[in-house]
Amino acid sequence: MKVFTQLPEAFKKSFKPADIRGVYPSQMDEALAYCVARAFVEEFGYKKIVLGYDMRVSTPTLRKAFVAGARESGATVIDIGMVHSPMLYFASGHLDLPGAMITASHSPASYNGIKLVAAQAVPLTAETGLNAIRKRVEAGVFTDARTKGALLRKSVRREYQKYILQHADPARYKGMKIVADIGNGMAGATMEALDRLLPATFPMLFVEPDGRFPNRDSDPNLRKNQRALRAEIQRAKADFGIGFDGDGDRIAFLDEKGRYVNSAAIASLIAKRLLHKEPKAGIVFTNLTSRIFEETIKANGGRAYRAKVGHTFLKKTMRAKGAIFGAEHSGHFFWRDFYYTDSTILTLLAVMDAYADAREMGVTFSQMVAPYTLYRQTEDVVIPVANKKVALDYIEKKLQKMKPKSIRRFDGYFVDFGDVWGAIKPSVTEYAIKLMFEAKKKTDALRVQKELVSFVWSIASKER
Numbered sequence: 322m323k324v325f326t327q328l329p330e331a332f333k334k335s336f337k338p339a340d341i342r343g344v345y346p347s348q349m350d351e352a353l354a355y356c357v358a359r360a361f362v363e364e365f366g367y368k369k370i371v372l373g374y375d376m377r378v379s380t381p382t383l384r385k386a387f388v389a390g391a392r393e394s395g396a397t398v399i400d401i402g403m404v405h406s407p408m409l410y411f412a413s414g415h416l417d418l419p420g421a422m423i424t425a426s427h428s429p430a431s432y433n434g435i436k437l438v439a440a441q442a443v444p445l446t447a448e449t450g451l452n453a454i455r456k457r458v459e460a461g462v463f464t465d466a467r468t469k470g471a472l473l474r475k476s477v478r479r480e481y482q483k484y485i486l487q488h489a490d491p492a493r494y495k496g497m498k499i500v501a502d503i504g505n506g507m508a509g510a511t512m513e514a515l516d517r518l519l520p521a522t523f524p525m526l527f528v529e530p531d532g533r534f535p536n537r538d539s540d541p542n543l544r545k546n547q548r549a550l551r552a553e554i555q556r557a558k559a560d561f562g563i564g565f566d567g568d569g570d571r572i573a574f575l576d577e578k579g580r581y582v583n584s585a586a587i588a589s590l591i592a593k594r595l596l597h598k599e600p601k602a603g604i605v606f607t608n609l610t611s612r613i614f615e616e617t618i619k620a621n622g623g624r625a626y627r628a629k630v631g632h633t634f635l636k637k638t639m640r641a642k643g644a645i646f647g648a649e650h651s652g653h654f655f656w657r658d659f660y661y662t663d664s665t666i667l668t669l670l671a672v673m674d675a676y677a678d679a680r681e682m683g684v685t686f687s688q689m690v691a692p693y694t695l696y697r698q699t700e701d702v703v704i705p706v707a708n709k710k711v712a713l714d715y716i717e718k719k720l721q722k723m724k725p726k727s728i729r730r731f732d733g734y735f736v737d738f739g740d741v742w743g744a745i746k747p748s749v750t751e752y753a754i755k756l757m758f759e760a761k762k763k764t765d766a767l768r769v770q771k772e773l774v775s776f777v778w779s780i781a782s783k784e785r
Contacts, residue, residue, distance in 0.1 A: 500557055
């Protein structure tokens with residue numbers, strides 16, 4: 322397999338702060354997957370790794386190249402098959418092995434990538450290994466092992482299901498009807514298992530894995546991607562609905578009327594219940610998470626910790642603080658008891674537990690989450706820029722002129738105007754700036770967002 326003597330500029334852009342991801346094959350191809358595998362194994366001296374992968378069209382050849390690279394560098398590869406990302410995290414924790422997941426998560430069908438973790442599902446970031454791996458790939462110098470690593474196939478589905486359901490009380494779920502939009506991604510097998518094992522019913526949409534995403538885009542939190550789920554909830558008279566992204570590590574919730582429920586409302590519902598069981602426990606939030614989440618944590622005696630946006634950064638903060646739970650606006654929910662990683666199914670079960678209590682009192686799903694929907698958030702706007710640092714410097718000057726009550730410099734800027742607050746931050750995965758605002762009235766949040774979006778676009782235009 323080809324190794325690089327000089328890494329193309331387009332390929333360099335695939336190395337993000339939290340993973341390796343780009344358009345296939347112009348930014349990410351089999352040669353890069355092969356070299357990343359060799360660099361991953363040789364940088365850390367691994368003798369055995371676990372591998373999972375999603376259903377994207379380019380995944381089979383990327384998987385083959387990654388396996389070849391890892392084996393030629395001497396590592397045995399334990400292939401757990403086509404799975405959702407949380408199952409790869411579980412396998413890494415359960416087997417105490419480093420691992421790789423070939424996926425582009427929620428990105429469009431034209432993308433693919435690789436998520437890398439150390440043993441116990443500790444994610445690799447630019448600071449903890451991705452930069453070192455990139456340098457090895459750029460150098461193109463690898464050492465063939467004396468003994469080529471083996472390729473073993475192993476299913477962890479039964480162990481995973483047992484682990485996920487160990488604290489569940491199935492009787493509480495009897496009679497629930499929850500529509501699940503799989504989005505042609507990787508969450509289908511797990512949801513089908515829940516449908517068999519629990520006394521709830523899960524009518525499902527778009528179950529067949531299909532990396533072309535023929536029915537909707539991969540991100541389940543965007544309103545445009547919720548149309549089919551919304552209609553099916555109403556048609557089936559379901560208690561609520563859920564949607565997943567491509568690799569099954571994001572989950573979106575819709576109430577019984579088909580209305581999207583902000584991830585922070587779901588996180589707040591869960592946090593209150595967790596803090597009742599573990600008083601004063603730590604819980605992690607980000608700049609983009611609705612203010613209600615931080616307020617709920619503090620109101621219930623918890624310790625609220627702020628993390629940078631991005632699953633790897635939130636996991637790092639959780640581990641450092643020993644936090645029991647964390648959440649992002651994007652539909653990632655993180656659990657201490659799941660190796661400090663994201664679990665959509667543990668999140669679903671926690672919500673089902675909360676709803677079981679609400680249902681006994683005659684409370685609907687929308688009524689249950691109503692106390693946590695006091696604020697209205699805009700959808701985030703992502704604007705491409707050539708230089709994120711330069712753009713942020715201009716933005717800071719603009720914010721100062723708008724005379725806010727406060728500006729917090731953390732992961733970009735968190736700005737509070739009193740009636741409107743929100744975040745302007747550099748994207749983790751793109752050369753872009755992301756903006757999201759919140760207020761009691763959505764029109765107020767949109768007004769501020771519109772002014773700043775226009776300003777950022779003007780900066781971006783000058784860069785070209």
